[in-house]
Amino acid sequence: MAVKLKTKVAGGGIFLFALLMLVGAVSFYYFNRITGEAKDIIKDNYETLNYARDMLKEMDGFRSSDSLAAYSNFEKTLRLQERNITEPGERELTESLRNNFKVMQLLPANDSLRMLIRKDISGIMQLNLQAIDMKNQAAKASAENAKTIITIILTICTLLGITFIFNFPSLVASPVARLTEGIKAIAAKNYSQRIHLNRKDEFGELANAFNTMAERLDEYEHSNLSRILFEKQRAEAVINSLKDASIGIDHKGIILFANEQALQLLHLSNQDLVGLQQEEVKKRNDLFRFLVSEQQNIPFKIVVDGKENYFAKELMELTHEGRKTGNVIILKNITPFKELDVAKTNFIATVSHELKTPLASSDFSLKLLEDERVGTLTEEQKELVQSLREDNKRLLRILSELLDMSQVESGKIQLNLREVPPASLVDKAVESVSNVAREKGITLKKELAPNLPSVYTDEDKSTWVLNNFLTNAIRYSPGDQFIIIALRQVDHFVEYSVQDFGKGIDPQYRDKIFDRYFRVPGSKEGSGLGLAICREFIEAQGGQVGVETAPGTGSRFYFRLPVRE
Numbered sequence: 084m085a086v087k088l089k090t091k092v093a094g095g096g097i098f099l100f101a102l103l104m105l106v107g108a109v110s111f112y113y114f115n116r117i118t119g120e121a122k123d124i125i126k127d128n129y130e131t132l133n134y135a136r137d138m139l140k141e142m143d144g145f146r147s148s149d150s151l152a153a154y155s156n157f158e159k160t161l162r163l164q165e166r167n168i169t170e171p172g173e174r175e176l177t178e179s180l181r182n183n184f185k186v187m188q189l190l191p192a193n194d195s196l197r198m199l200i201r202k203d204i205s206g207i208m209q210l211n212l213q214a215i216d217m218k219n220q221a222a223k224a225s226a227e228n229a230k231t232i233i234t235i236i237l238t239i240c241t242l243l244g245i246t247f248i249f250n251f252p253s254l255v256a257s258p259v260a261r262l263t264e265g266i267k268a269i270a271a272k273n274y275s276q277r278i279h280l281n282r283k284d285e286f287g288e289l290a291n292a293f294n295t296m297a298e299r300l301d302e303y304e305h306s307n308l309s310r311i312l313f314e315k316q317r318a319e320a321v322i323n324s325l326k327d328a329s330i331g332i333d334h335k336g337i338i339l340f341a342n343e344q345a346l347q348l349l350h351l352s353n354q355d356l357v358g359l360q361q362e363e364v365k366k367r368n369d370l371f372r373f374l375v376s377e378q379q380n381i382p383f384k385i386v387v388d389g390k391e392n393y394f395a396k397e398l399m400e401l402t403h404e405g406r407k408t409g410n411v412i413i414l415k416n417i418t419p420f421k422e423l424d425v426a427k428t429n430f431i432a433t434v435s436h437e438l439k440t441p442l443a444s445s446d447f448s449l450k451l452l453e454d455e456r457v458g459t460l461t462e463e464q465k466e467l468v469q470s471l472r473e474d475n476k477r478l479l480r481i482l483s484e485l486l487d488m489s490q491v492e493s494g495k496i497q498l499n500l501r502e503v504p505p506a507s508l509v510d511k512a513v514e515s516v517s518n519v520a521r522e523k524g525i526t527l528k529k530e531l532a533p534n535l536p537s538v539y540t541d542e543d544k545s546t547w548v549l550n551n552f553l554t555n556a557i558r559y560s561p562g563d564q565f566i567i568i569a570l571r572q573v574d575h576f577v578e579y580s581v582q583d584f585g586k587g588i589d590p591q592y593r594d595k596i597f598d599r600y601f602r603v604p605g606s607k608e609g610s611g612l613g614l615a616i617c618r619e620f621i622e623a624q625g626g627q628v629g630v631e632t633a634p635g636t637g638s639r640f641y642f643r644l645p646v647r648e
Contacts, residue, residue, distance in 0.1 A: 105236060128211040128218070131173070134164040135208045142200065145191060154188060164207070170214045176206045258290070265293055274301035327416070328394075330374070331401075333409040336361045348385060348414065374412055382417060392418045498544070498623060502537040502647050505570055505577045512549040513568065520557050526565040527553075535570065538577050538644040540624055545644060548617040548628075549579055552640045555613075556583035559638075576627065576643035584637040588630070596630055617642070 137160045144153030161177075161184065168174045180203035187196045261278055268276035274297050280290040328345035332338055341349070341356050349356065349370055356364060365372040370385070374396060377383075382395050397413040513527055520527055538545075549568075556566045560583045567582040588596065588603055595601045599615040621628045621642045632638035 103240075105240065128169070128215045130167055131164060131169070131211045132208060134160050134167070135204050135211075138164075138204055139201070142197065145187075145197075150191070157184065170210045173207060173210050176203050176210070179203050180207070262289065262293065265297075269297060269300065274298075328414040330356075330371075330412040331409060332361055332375075332412070334407055338364065339409065345414070348387065374414075392416060498541045500539055500541055500624065503540055503542050503545075505535045505538050505579075505644075506531055508540075508542065508546050508549055508579065509568055509570060511546045512553055515550055516553045516557060519554070520566070523557060523560075524562045524564075525557055525560055528565050528567045529570075530567055531570040532572065535572055535577055536646045539647040540626075540644045541620075544620045545579075545624070545642075548620055548642055549581070551613050551617055552579075552581040552642075555640070556581050556585075556638075559583060559585040561585065572646070573643060575646050577646060578641055578643045580639055580641035582637065582639045587634045587636050587638055588632040589634055590632075593630060593632060597628065 138157055141153045141157040141160065144150060161181065165177055165181070168177055180200060183196055183199045183203060187193065187200060190196060258280055261280065265276050265278045276297055277294050278290040326344070328348050329340075329342050330338065330345050331340045338356055338359055338361055341351075341353070346353060346356065349368055351364075351368065351371075361371075361375055365375060373383070377396070382393050385392050385394055393416070394414045395417050397415060399411045399413060400407055401409045401411060509529060509531065513529070517527065553566070553568070560566060564584055566584075567580075569578075569580045569582065571578050592601075592603050596603070597614045597618045599612060601615075618628045621644070624644060626642055626644045628642040630638060630640050
């Protein structure tokens, strides 16, 4: 039965572990043995020597004034000695000591008894000293014996371990090296490479699988080459049939394909583009450099055959098994839509302009009807005329916004830029809305920072923007409130802000507030164009516009104009 590589590795680990356990077990055994012998010496002999020393010390006090305490301590120590008899002959000497001590207690003045007691104690000490010496010699012999045995076992285990360490890795390294050589050959498309391992373990199975794979690849290489070429030609035909210009680039920056439409726009041939690095093509083609470098997908214009065409770029990422493999740049021709958009803008501008004349005329007629010199109106008629005037004003405001928006969309915003004192815009805007604010009971507060530099702006359009902010703030503020118009410098800009304390705007609508035709749900007035025009006017002057708001705390609309340097 073939032994698997896993079993061999496990067996090698068990073998090394067994050697380690053997050395540890033998060392532990002899260590415990020597430690036990040392403990026996301390327990059996050193305690007896201590008792003998204490008894000799107490004998010096037999004739002192405190002889009773000396006799008592001697008695206690003698009892301890009687319980610690460990050596041959020690019991007889201890019994003789006990008998002589009893007589000594009856005849304390007898010096011969004192000599006998000292002799007994000396005999006990001599026996234990001899025993300590014998045990010490035995312990030394055991230690030497243990050192010899442990050294022999450690040497044998070390030799076995070194032999194992040098021989066992070749069991794995040798077939791995041969497999690595085979894989490198396959990577170099040498499909005739084979690996022959006379083994029955996992490496043998891997070698057989490798050889099978190499055979299949060799067959595939020779049998499917024509089919691959056919598929390549069919893919190129599909790419060239696409209506939109398409360019494929892999993750290494190599241009994989470009259809006829893309080649025409770039004024390049297939040989000048496909298979080259994109960095090389970017150096000699401005349009290609723009397509690769531009991140924003904004429409752009290309002149084709003397005619302006508009394109929108789409970037499609190609992925395989969750990994990015390249990009496809697609150019969609949006010229028809651009022409329709221009026509729509011109139509709105024309219609708005034509409608303003009759509306202005009707507004004048309504004013004449309110004049008592023309005739007296009843209260009901006055209410109807007032309602007509409000509707007329609303239509005029919407038409004005549509005209402004058509101007923005057509790219024909005409700016009259000049240096303007920042506070003059605030004064004009406040003056235009002061009556409306007064009727609603709203107080306008100015907070103007001193010594502000002049701004470089179109005074009329910037005043219109600030007026729009103030009108909205008055409209959405409750009565008997106040609105703060602030002016301060922020970096290289002067910031105009209008702070109201109305109901505020929900955060989900904050990013859409300056979009065209967007109205916050629940608002009753407006066309959704005013704030969009404000943004276009300010950004056309190189400024910035924004809003800070939260429900229940009001809103702070602001715009920033560049400082004249």
